Amino acid sequence: MALRGNLRDFTITQLLNLVNLAGKTGTLVIDGVSEQAFVSFREGKLAYARIGKDDGRLASVLYKASKLNANQYKAIIDRAGQISDKELGLVLINAGYVSREDIILNLQAYFTDMVRRLFTWVEGIFRFEAEMMPPEDRINVRLDLENIIIEGSRQLRELEQLQDEIPSLDMALKFTDRPRDNVNLSVDEWKVVKFVDPKNTMRQIAKTNKLSDVEVRRIVYGLLQAGLVELVRPADMKPQTVKPLAPEEVEEKKNLVNKLIGRIRSL
Amino acid sequence: MQQTVKMVITGPFSAGKTQFIQSVSEIDVVATERKISSAEERSVKSATTVAMDFGRITVDQDLTLFLFGTPGQKRFDFMWEILSEGMLGFIVMVDSTRPETFREARSILETFRAYAPTPFVVAANKQDKEDAWDLEDMGHALRLDKSTKLLPCVAVDRNSVKTVLLELLYSIMSEMEEK
Numbered sequence: 001m002a003l004r005g006n007l008r009d010f011t012i013t014q015l016l017n018l019v020n021l022a023g024k025t026g027t028l029v030i031d032g033v034s035e036q037a038f039v040s041f042r043e044g045k046l047a048y049a050r051i052g053k054d055d056g057r058l059a060s061v062l063y064k065a066s067k068l069n070a071n072q073y074k075a076i077i078d079r080a081g082q083i084s085d086k087e088l089g090l091v092l093i094n095a096g097y098v099s100r101e102d103i104i105l106n107l108q109a110y111f112t113d114m115v116r117r118l119f120t121w122v123e124g125i126f127r128f129e130a131e132m133m134p135p136e137d138r139i140n141v142r143l144d145l146e147n148i149i150i151e152g153s154r155q156l157r158e159l160e161q162l163q164d165e166i167p168s169l170d171m172a173l174k175f176t177d178r179p180r181d182n183v184n185l186s187v188d189e190w191k192v193v194k195f196v197d198p199k200n201t202m203r204q205i206a207k208t209n210k211l212s213d214v215e216v217r218r219i220v221y222g223l224l225q226a227g228l229v230e231l232v233r234p235a236d237m238k239p240q241t242v243k244p245l246a247p248e249e250v251e252e253k254k255n256l257v258n259k260l261i262g263r264i265r266s267l
Numbered sequence: 268m269q270q271t272v273k274m275v276i277t278g279p280f281s282a283g284k285t286q287f288i289q290s291v292s293e294i295d296v297v298a299t300e301r302k303i304s305s306a307e308e309r310s311v312k313s314a315t316t317v318a319m320d321f322g323r324i325t326v327d328q329d330l331t332l333f334l335f336g337t338p339g340q341k342r343f344d345f346m347w348e349i350l351s352e353g354m355l356g357f358i359v360m361v362d363s364t365r366p367e368t369f370r371e372a373r374s375i376l377e378t379f380r381a382y383a384p385t386p387f388v389v390a391a392n393k394q395d396k397e398d399a400w401d402l403e404d405m406g407h408a409l410r411l412d413k414s415t416k417l418l419p420c421v422a423v424d425r426n427s428v429k430t431v432l433l434e435l436l437y438s439i440m441s442e443m444e445e446k
Contacts, residue, residue: 263326
């Protein structure tokens with residue numbers, strides 16, 4: 001039976017566990033909310049991973065890992081043309097720019113990072129294509145899934161905790177009245193802090209900054225814990241009971257509450 | 268015409284919501300309880316509310332107060348919004364002896380505040396127990412601002428429950444007077 005379904009019913013961690021236990025070979029294709037992911041396995045081990053438009057070519061992986069400088073990277077892009085990753089790897093090793101270990105370790109780190117990103121996906125349709133393998137010209141790795149699964153479970157627990165703490169991203173943030181000195185914020189925290197305003201929901205802030213739900217929750221959680229911000233109803237959100245009461249209705253309601261007070265006292 | 272008003276009693280699993288309603292309801296609480304399926308939850312109590320508790324206090328022939336208790340477990344939170352619709356106010360019950368539930372209580376409080384901007388109070392239940400946290404410490408742990416009423420409570424004691432209900436009604440009255 002085809003291995004396909006919805007991430008809401010079957011999480012990434014459960015999928016990896018299944019691939020690992022069954023020693024599967026093939027590619028897991030996931031259609032997420034805004035991106036598509038391809039994760040390939042050989043005999044239950046991670047071989048390759050790619051998400052969205054990130055091409056995952058060897059040159060860009062090594063450049064992002066600072067194993068190539070900007071000039072070297074530009075020269076490869078300009079001159080290497082259609083050279084495959086395998087050929088490029090050999091050229092770089094022979095030229096003494098990188099070692100074989102550099103290539104393997106950086107690709108492993110890159111693919112692991114791709115899978116790590118998938119742990120934050122809670123919506124999406126997946127299918128496992130047993131016949132589909134990564135393009136021939138790409139370098140594959142052979143990475144045990146156990147550690148990735150353990151890390152994924154940990155992240156899932158964190159996600160659940162963050163969702164408990166910040167159940168809805170449709171709430172907004174406002175600065176607390178308490179003055180704070182010497183607050184050191186990271187770049188990502190600044191990105192969020194910049195948009196703290198009761199008019200902006202956390203979902204809007206995440207979208208503007210291209211942050212995932214988990215990332216924005218994690219940052220907001222930190223800011224909440226530090227007492228810098230508090231959750232508020234967005235300025236333009238219509239509350240459930242928005243209709244102001246007419247004066248006679250207020251009086252009527254007061255009478256009702258007074259009756260209730262009298263009754264409760266008499267219990 | 269018979270008028271009914273509603274108050275919602277919410278809070279984490281096993282905070283004492285059902286007991287709170289039982290202490291003042293004039294009818295036997297209509298509780299939808301089921302045996303606990305999770306081992307961790309079973310170690311705390313043997314049955315829990317999966318839909319809602321329902322208690323009643325008749326004020327006079329024209330007015331009745333209904334008390335609704337929400338299920339405490341997260342997986343039943345789809346009920347919360349339904350229960351919160353049209354409520355006069357709500358009470359967040361917190362077990363003072365179980366600090367591990369404070370974070371969830373805070374989250375439930377925020378969720379209900381988002382559903383409806385009605386007055387609320389926080390009831391620190393089991394304050395008669397030796398290992399109960401002090402109110403001041405609980406206020407900090409729950410990150411309550413100074414204007415939020417955090418009230419000591421013993422859900423099995425009718426007078427204590429009455430005090431909490433009255434404080435909520437006083438808050439509702441104050442809010443109306445401010446308008």
